[in-house]
Amino acid sequence: MAVSNPAEYSPKRNTSFVDWLNRHIKLIFILPSLIFVLAMMVFPIGYTVWLSFNEWNGSARQSPQGVGLSNYTNLLTADPRFWDSVLRTFLFSFGAVVAELLLGLGIALLLQGKFFGQNFIKTLILLPMVATPVAIGMAWLLMFEPTIGLLNALLRDIGIAPQPWLGSEQQALWSLVMVDVWQWTPMMALILLAGLTVLPEEPYEAARVDGASPRQRFFYLTLPLLMPTIVVATLLRSIDALKTFDIIYTMTRGGPGYATETINTYGYVQSFEYFKLGQASSLLVIFFAMVLGISLLFIQVRRRWGVQA
Amino acid sequence: MNRKSNTLGLATLMLLLCGLVAACGDTGASTTNTAPTGGAVSGTTTTAAATNAGAATTAAGTTTGTTAAAGAATTAAAAGAATTAAAAGQTGNVVAGVSKNFSGKQLRIITANHPWNEGIKKVLPQFEQASGMKITVENYFEDQLSQKLQIGLTSGSSGADVFMFRPLQEGKLFANNGWLNDLSAKAQGASEWNWSDFQDAARSTVTFDNKVYGIPIVTEREIVYYRKDLFEQAGLKAPTTLEELTEAAKKLTDPAKGQYGLVMRGQRSPAVTQFSSFLYSSGGTWTTSDGKSALGTPEALSAYKLYGDLLKNYGPQGTLNMSWPQAVAIFQQGKAAMWIDADSLYTNVLDPAKSIIADKVGYAQFPAGKAGSKPYNITSWALGMNAASGNQDAAWEFIRWATSAPVVMQLQQSGLPGARSTVWNSPDGLKGFPEEYAKVAQSSAKAGVGFDRPPVVNVGEARDIVGNPIVISIQGGDVAGAVKEADQKFNAFLDKDKNAKS
Amino acid sequence: MGGTGMSQATRPENRATELPTPDTTNRPADSRLSTGRKAGATRWDYVLLQGLRYVAIVLITIIFLLPFLWMTLSSFKTQIDITTSKNVFQFTPTTENYQNVFGQYNYLLYLVNSLVVAVGSTFLSLVLGLPAAYAIARYRVGWLGVVLLTARIVPGITFLIPWYIIFSRIGIIGSYWALILSHMLVGLPFIAWIMISFFESLPVDLEEAARVDGATAFGAFFRISLPLAVPGIITASIMSFIFSWNNFMFSLVLSGDNTKTLPIAIFNFISYSSVDWGGLMAAAVVITLPVLLLTLMVQRYVVAGLTSGATKG
Structure with a gap:
């Protein structure tokens, strides 16, 4: 992993401003984004953490009341709804992301290289993620409708019994996974496709000389070379999947019963339907910690692959 | 490949351009709806002239009808044709008595996506002209309205001067939190405007701690929509008791034909309000007089059972995820013989472009149970004043006008049930509704209960608690157990909720 | 190489400069599929495989588009025809829904708002994010990556009230700036993270060679690394644009009446007492057109730009 630092080549003879810039390129590249992100995040995070130790419903008459850790202990020990939603969140995200990764990789390999109408196809395939989650949720809601919806009409045509879809505790979560896969596989595919296009060529030349089979080339070259991109794409998609809100809230509001309530929708309910800002904040803090933990794991995995790439 | 994507790209571009042109063409029209076209300038015109000028600038249709249009106003399509002229007999022009004291003030009003918003926008230019104020109206879907208001109010901002809110859902909380201005003195002081003309139930809904x-601006009641043709074929009459309702639902259910006895909401929280009439009519209620849960009674249990059984046995598939948009769509498609929901949704079934059974719908008062027929009769929306608003008096002037008898009359004639007794009691006030509907709405109002959800501060949480047995009941689970659990949770909730009041 | 000399034939410049280019691989697409070299059979294998591949591409595209086609069909239907369970292709077309979209509401304003915010936030995210990604990849500033990622991890609800407080203090509530800044927090981490692996996968030798030839550090970044990373930049920008285009929660809370974006406006079709399904679907179709157009244009422009750029490079 010995990456040589281009800054070392920096000529040191000149003291002009441009030169100063060039010598401090690292700082200049880092600072703007760092300042921006911190400026936007420090207060909200601090505020939320502070609020998580309080009880408040936004009242103008009564300021937040300190309650110590009780919001946390309440969630972690006395609220089965929370742990159920945690489990569901992970089930939903895992199911969706794995399907999206496999399908996305397949589609990326398929779309790799020139073909007739490639720009057009690559644009069309974006459609599921462009059509605004709310509208998409409403459209799927109608398509899933067991009595008058399209899906059951299709099933009847091919002689399969109509399904309750979102109206059943067993099927609702997986119906939502289906929508998520439909919506986000294109993004996965396009990121991986972009990754494929910049893979170095030499290893393939060598493999050809050695007479490697296509399968060997895929498993021993493409996959390892693409791994950093795969990990990043999976990481970004996992974060978003864990935070999925729009389609769930539009289509089921967490129902039937609580069968599709995820941590994020529960957090929304706590803030905007129950007006329990302190409780909601503690939930958001825990949720944040969980996702951060998972992300750091991904980053570790990526570092390992990064060494090889 | 290039040519193909070229052509398609071009086609897309052209489509887009067409859209843009269309949008530009209409920008002018839509601004007349929201902006006071010249209203602020012509401050010297007399009130009568202002009315005419204002009326001329409103969207076509407002003033086209005369009294003769009242008959046609029964269809939803003609909803916009209700007329100032028709109201004239009783109330005169809609801006009589509007003060010019606040000329030049700007007010920001936040409303829901609601027919009230559309109705008020039509007469707003007249108000702007008469008062010299400038009013901007924003509208949001109710969930978003609630969220947007809550965030603005929590952070202590004075963003909106006046907003629409749901007194039964968030009224107590907003009032407790000091977000709503106390309007008592203003309301009771405006003698000509006449606070006592508002229905008793409506007034009590917006009154907390005296x-x-x-x-109140909009009221609604739970009624039964039924298919006259199907009932006739089966030799049935509109159900007057809950037993008859069950019988009819049973008779008219035929899944093989894709026909179901009835359709109602099954989603936990949305179902609570429609379940409430079942609860009251069965002799139950939410809370006892000493503020404890009343869910543990046999009456409440029987109501939960009935609601779930009806949907489970005679409802379509997938009712667990059903809120009113899906329910109404199923009824519109003629798949259900009855639909039980709020009367405010009636225009959905009357419009032939939306409903294949538009001419076959009958209305019935909520059927009687052990305790008689007790539908809810509620104020679903009210206008509130932001306590942080810097324009309190001007804001009151707007509220006073928007809820004055002439305006309410005009809105009600366009099909929007209001809260004023004189309007309901006048034949003119019922012109906007189908005759049968008007009768049912009136009789329901007399029998009705003034709330459709637990009367607490944190309504959202309460609804989830009391709604859970509905879900279990529809699934055919252990209803008694679920009700018992809900009873306990609700008691614990009520203890905390009372403290929240202080 | 497995298949043919297709790519060599079409892109000789790639061979010459050994620069990876976007949009077309240096290897033929079927290099993974064909069974190595068996003279004589290769030609037919190739044709067959290309045919199969094409069928697969078309099939997958259609599958992914079906729900969208349903939405588009619905946008030309009356409500009765939308909610019916009968044949989806049997209906009398109407343009009423589109008339409603453009007639009842000021969609042009919402469209402009959405464009301003999405373009603005994407552009600024690129300006901040590309150098950051480069620094993380080249100078191994791993912690910065984690900080940026944190912005993406924090649940959106967390920001609403605090931002509202800050933004109203500095008086930008309801302005484009409030929206652009909030959307940047979504776009910037995404762009940065996509680009990290791109910059990492670029060969360092090229830059080093340029530096030896006297290029400055900035020069190496702008003239060597950025052009090479264009496929990634395009993909990341398109995604970032879409994230902003679709953003609902931040836009809802921070926008004013004149800065409402399309996703907020689309809710005009859902009201307290009715859902206008046709209008909703028409609005959803209208919302996608600008993005499609933009994507097509960007892809075409980039392909053209790169072909000329590669020969110079």
Whole structure:
């Protein structure tokens, strides 16, 4: 992993401003984004953490009341709804992301290289993620409708019994996974496709000389070379999947019963339907910690692959 | 490949351009709806002239009808044709008595996506002209309205001067939190405007701790929509008792034909309000007089059972995820013989472009149970004034006008049930509704209960608690157990909720 | 190489400069599929495989588009025809829904708002994010990556009230700036993270060679690394644009009446007492057109730009 630092080549003879810039390129590249992100995040995070130790419903008459850790202990020990939603969140995200990764990789390999109408196809395939989650949720809601919806009409045509879809505790979560896969596989595919296009060529030349089979080339070259991109794409998609809100809230509001309530929708309910800002904040803090933990794991995995790439 | 994507790209571009042109063409029209076209300038015109000028600038249709249009106003399509002229007999012009004291003031009003918003926008230019104020109206879907208001109010901002809110859902909380201005003195002081003309139930809904926190604008009741043709074929009459309702639902259910006895909401929280009439009519209620849960009674249990059984046995598939948009769509498609929901949704079934059974719908008062027929009769929306608003008096002038008898008359004639007794009692006030509907709405109002959800501060949480047995009941689970659990949770909730009041 | 000399034939410049280019691989697409070299059979294998591949591409595209086609069909239907369970292709077309979209509401304003915010936030995210990604990849500033990622991890609800407080203090509530800044927090981490692996996968030798030839550190970044990373930049920008285009929660809370974006406006079709399904679907179709157009244009422009750029490079 010995990456040589281009800054070392920096000529040191000149003291002009441009030169100063060039010598401090690292700082200049880092600072703007760092300042921006911190400026936007420090207060909200601090505020939320502070609020998580309080009880408040936004009242103008009564300021937040300190309650110590009780919001946390309440969630972690006395609220089965929370742990159920945690489990569901992970089930939903895992199911969706794995399907999206496999399908996305397949589609990326398929779309790799020139073909007739490639720009057009690559644009069309974006459609599921462009059509605004709310509208998409409403459209799927109608398509899933067991009595008058399209899906059951299709099933009847091919002689399969109509399904309750979102109206059943067993099927609702997986119906939502289906929508998520439909919506986000294109993004996965396009990121991986972009990754494929910049893979170095030499290893393939060598493999050809050695007479490697296509399968060997895929498993021993493409996959390892693409791994950093795969990990990043999976990481970004996992974060978003864990935070999925729009389609769930539009289509089921967490129902039937609580069968599709995820941590994020529960957090929304706590803030905007129950007006329990302190409780909601503690939930958001825990949720944040969980996702951060998972992300750091991904980053570790990526570092390992990064060494090889 | 290039040519193909070229052509398609071009086609897309052209489509887009067409859209843009269309949008530009209409920008002018839509601005007349929201902006006071010249209203602020012509401050010297007399009130009568202002009315005419204002009326001329409103969207076509407002003033086209005369009294003759009243008959046609029964269809939803003609909803916009209700007329100032028709109201004239009783009330005169809609801006009589509007003060010019606040000329030049700007007010920001936040409303829901609601027919009230559309109705008020039509007469707003007249108000702007008469008062010299400038009013901007924003509208949001109710969930978003609630979220947007809550965030603005929590952070202590004075963003909106006046907003629409749901007194039964968030009224107590807003009032407790000091977000709503106390309007008691203003309401009771305006003698000509006449606070006592508002229905008793409506006034009590917006009054917390003897203070008035909002002015009711829209009322609604739970009724039974039924298919006259199917009932006739089966030799049935509109159900008057819950037993008859069950019988009719049973008779008219035929899944093989894709026909179901009835359709109602099954989603936990949305179902609570429609379940409430079942609860009251069965002799139950939410809370006892000493503020404890009343869910543990046999009456409540029987109501939960009935609601779930009806949907489970005679409802379509997938009712667990059903809120009113899906329910109404199924009824519109003729798949259900009955649909039980709020009367405010009636225009959905009357419009032939939306409903294949538009001419076959009958209305019935909520059927009687052990305790008689007790539908809810509620104020679903009210106008509130932001306590942080810097324009309190001007804001009151707007509220006073928007809830004045002439305006309410005009809105009600366009099909929007208001809260004023004189309007309901006048034949003119019922012109906007189908005759049968008007009768049912009136009789329901007399029998009705003034709330459709637990009367607490944190309504959202309460709804989830009391709604859970509905879900279990529809699934055919252990209803008694679920009700018992809900009873306990609700008691614990009520203890905390009371403290929240202080 | 497995298949043919297709790519060599079409892109000789790639061979010459050994620069990876976007949009077309240096290897033929079927290099993974064909069974190595068996003279004589290769030609037919190739044709067959290309045919199969094409069928697969078309099939997958259609599958992914079906729900969208349903939405588009619905946008030309009356409500009765949308909610019916009968044949989806049997209906009398109407343009009423589109008339409603453009007639009842000021969609042009919402469209402009959405464009301003999405373009603005994407552009600024690129300006901040590309150098950051480069620094993380080249100078191994791993912690910065984690900080940026944190912005993406924090649940959106967390920001609403605090931002509202800050933004109203500095008086930008309801302005484009409030929206652009909030959307940047979504776009910037995404762009940065996509680009990290791109910059990492670029060969360092090229830059080093340029530096030896006297290029400055900035020069190496702008003239060597950025052009090479264009496929990634395009993909990341398109995604970032879409994230902003679709953003609902931040836009809802921070926008004013004149800065409402399309996703907020689309809710005009859902009201307290009715859902206008046709209008909703028409609005959803209208919302996608600008993005499609933009994507097509960007892809075409980039392909053209790169072909000329590669020969110079």
